[in-house]
Amino acid sequence: xxxxGVILLLVVAAVAGPLVSPYAVDSLDWQHLAVxxxxxxxxxxxxxxxxxxLFVRTVNGVRTSLVIxxxxxxxxxxxxVTWGATAGFIGGRTDxxxxxxxxxxxxxPYLFIVIILTTLFERGSLPxxxxxxxxxxxxxIARIVRGQxxxxxxxxxIEAARAxxxxxxxxxxxxxxxxITGPIVAYATLTIPQMILFESFLSFLGLGVQxxxxxxxxxxxxxxxxxxxxPWMLLVPAVFLVALLMSLNLVGDALSDALDPRGQxxxxxxxxxxxxxxxxxxxxxxxxxxSRE
Amino acid sequence: xxxxALRRIAGVIPTLLIIISASFFIVRLAPGGPFxxxxxxxxxxxxxxxxxxxxxxxxxxxxxxxLRALSHGDFGPSYKQRDFSxxxxxxxxxPVSAALGIxxxxxxxxxxxPFGMLAAVxxxxxxxxxxxxxxxxALALPGFVVGPLLALLFGxxxxxxxxGGWEEGAPRYFVLPAITLALPVFGYIARLTRAxxxxxxxxxxxxxxxxxxxxxxxxxxxxxxxxxxxxVVSYIGPATAFVVTGSLVVETVFGLPGTGRYLVQGAxxxxxTLVMGMVIVYxxxxxxxxxxxDLVYGWLDPRVRHE
Numbered sequence: 001x002x003x004x005g006v007i008l009l010l011v012v013a014a015v016a017g018p019l020v021s022p023y024a025v026d027s028l029d030w031q032h033l034a035v036x037x038x039x040x041x042x043x044x045x046x047x048x049x050x051x052x053x054l055f056v057r058t059v060n061g062v063r064t065s066l067v068i069x070x071x072x073x074x075x076x077x078x079x080x081v082t083w084g085a086t087a088g089f090i091g092g093r094t095d096x097x098x099x100x101x102x103x104x105x106x107x108x109p110y111l112f113i114v115i116i117l118t119t120l121f122e123r124g125s126l127p128x129x130x131x132x133x134x135x136x137x138x139x140x141i142a143r144i145v146r147g148q149x150x151x152x153x154x155x156x157x158i159e160a161a162r163a164x165x166x167x168x169x170x171x172x173x174x175x176x177x178x179x180i181t182g183p184i185v186a187y188a189t190l191t192i193p194q195m196i197l198f199e200s201f202l203s204f205l206g207l208g209v210q211x212x213x214x215x216x217x218x219x220x221x222x223x224x225x226x227x228x229x230x231p232w233m234l235l236v237p238a239v240f241l242v243a244l245l246m247s248l249n250l251v252g253d254a255l256s257d258a259l260d261p262r263g264q265x266x267x268x269x270x271x272x273x274x275x276x277x278x279x280x281x282x283x284x285x286x287x288x289x290x291s292r293e
Numbered sequence: 294x295x296x297x298a299l300r301r302i303a304g305v306i307p308t309l310l311i312i313i314s315a316s317f318f319i320v321r322l323a324p325g326g327p328f329x330x331x332x333x334x335x336x337x338x339x340x341x342x343x344x345x346x347x348x349x350x351x352x353x354x355x356x357x358x359x360l361r362a363l364s365h366g367d368f369g370p371s372y373k374q375r376d377f378s379x380x381x382x383x384x385x386x387x388p389v390s391a392a393l394g395i396x397x398x399x400x401x402x403x404x405x406x407p408f409g410m411l412a413a414v415x416x417x418x419x420x421x422x423x424x425x426x427x428x429x430x431a432l433a434l435p436g437f438v439v440g441p442l443l444a445l446l447f448g449x450x451x452x453x454x455x456x457g458g459w460e461e462g463a464p465r466y467f468v469l470p471a472i473t474l475a476l477p478v479f480g481y482i483a484r485l486t487r488a489x490x491x492x493x494x495x496x497x498x499x500x501x502x503x504x505x506x507x508x509x510x511x512x513x514x515x516x517x518x519x520x521x522x523x524x525v526v527s528y529i530g531p532a533t534a535f536v537v538t539g540s541l542v543v544e545t546v547f548g549l550p551g552t553g554r555y556l557v558q559g560a561x562x563x564x565x566t567l568v569m570g571m572v573i574v575y576x577x578x579x580x581x582x583x584x585x586x587d588l589v590y591g592w593l594d595p596r597v598r599h600e
Contacts, residue, residue: 224441
């Protein structure tokens with residue numbers, strides 16, 4: 001509940017924050033260069049070295065993170081659900097081939113492919129970021145959906161649907177997918193913080209969102225460079241990021257307990273550094289043996 | 294066992310080929326070439342350059358050449374750092390990254406296993422709760438937040454350790470980076486150890502041992518420890534992958550001259566060959582360690598082999 005409150009607060013701040021404060025993300029205030037929080041009346045959380053308001057930038061960073069994570073979660077959902085449901089429903093050799101493909105991608109250190117992508121295309125272009133990050137998440141979703149579909153495909157109502165002459169895509173989208181929304185939603189809420197983490201990771205390295213746009217990752221990077229003289233530049237975005245991640249994770253866990261009583265079958269996914277499967281698995285180490293082939 | 298090993302090894306090869314060809318072809322299909330940013334070159338100079346680097350050949354021939362060079366450990370010249378070959382750059386950075394990664398892994402194992410055992414033995418006491426909260430924190434905080442915060446605390450406020458840099462590998466320069474890198478791995482190992490120790494305590498053979506009147510310590514060390522460590526062994530592969538990717542951040546935060554930092558710099562400067570080389574080295578490393586983990590696991594636990 002507290003966590004849900006924190007999320008709500010952050011979302012409201014992300015939407016309304018820039019309206020409340022008189023400053024814009026990239027407006028410079030030459031009178032107040034690198035002032036600390038609460039030192040100057042209108043800069044609530046201080047300013048950076050160029051006199052940009054840190055509150056506005058951080059709140060904007062939260063917004064960037066939320067938007068990117070939502071879009072890329074959607075992308076990975078679309079790919080993952082379609083892929084997994086198709087593989088699980090058709091079964092047989094198609095299934096084996098499709099899941100083998102997922103396995104191979106799984107064993108690639110995906111971060112590196114993302115780095116190659118960001119090297120090639122214009123840095124900071126949001127569509128590339130969306131795709132790069134979204135492409136990371138779909139593997140796990142595909143596995144979960146396939147597992148669920150496999151067990152549904154043998155049920156009577158599916159057979160009935162087939163007997164009435166419905167086409168495969170129609171059965172998939174009208175009967176199978178609606179029946180597995182629970183686990184999908186549960187998993188998607190847990191994907192969002194992973195995506196945020198991944199985005200800020202890339203931005204921190206200088207490969208994601210670029211100046212003058214703000215993202216929590218590049219704010220933390222800026223802050224880390226100035227921490228000797230202006231520690232608040234590091235602390236403010238760090239606190240926001242941690243609060244955001246923690247509360248999203250807690251809400252996600254609560255939701256997945258509520259929506260998916262059987263527990264998500266498969267849950268390796270994007271770890272802090274992308275693609276190595278830390279946090280979700282970490283919640284239930286007893287599943288370790290299962291998730292390795 | 295031999296069959297199992299061969300199957301595993303055979304599984305790695307296609308993945309490796311995919312990594313190599315993906316990085317090669319993605320880079321080649323990208324718009325623009327390595328010489329585009331210079332002043333416009335006359336056509337003859339351009340043709341000469343292309344010929345020297347073999348860029349006038351069909352792409353399949355280029356791929357074949359790249360593969361052949363790779364098998365000799367030659368990753369080609371760096372496009373941006375003119376006087377260096379990619380192999381030289383990697384050779385320069387690798388010792389630093391390896392020292393960092395190995396110390397982080399040792400640190401995580403040396404603390405994670407005892408902490409996990411402790412929490413399992415003292416189950417549902419304040420010790421257990423304390424360890425679990427530490428673990429949650431270690432897992433939840435990303436390295437690029439922990440790193441700067443540790444540097445701020447120990448480097449700026451307490452003045453105990455250097456904020457960054459690498460003076461010829463003096464140990465105090467990699468205390469903070471290694472801790473930053475090790476924290477999530479430590480948390481995960483502690484959690485894994487706790488859960489599998491609890492499971493092991495329930496096993497029949499432990500009950501038998503207890504019924505035969507063996508002492509608690511004896512049971513813990515000579516009976517429960519081995520099955521407890523199995524999942525930890527299987528996690529070493531993924532953990533290494535994590536450490537490898539995590540080193541990108543840690544080396545950037547603390548300004549260490551390792552390969553992770555080269556990769557990030559290379560990506561920012563669009564040094565294609567450098568990025569490609571690094572990706573292949575790191576990818577191979579991750580795959581190999583996963584392979585070794587699988588083999589060790591198959592050796593330790595015969596059930597796995599026969600699946």
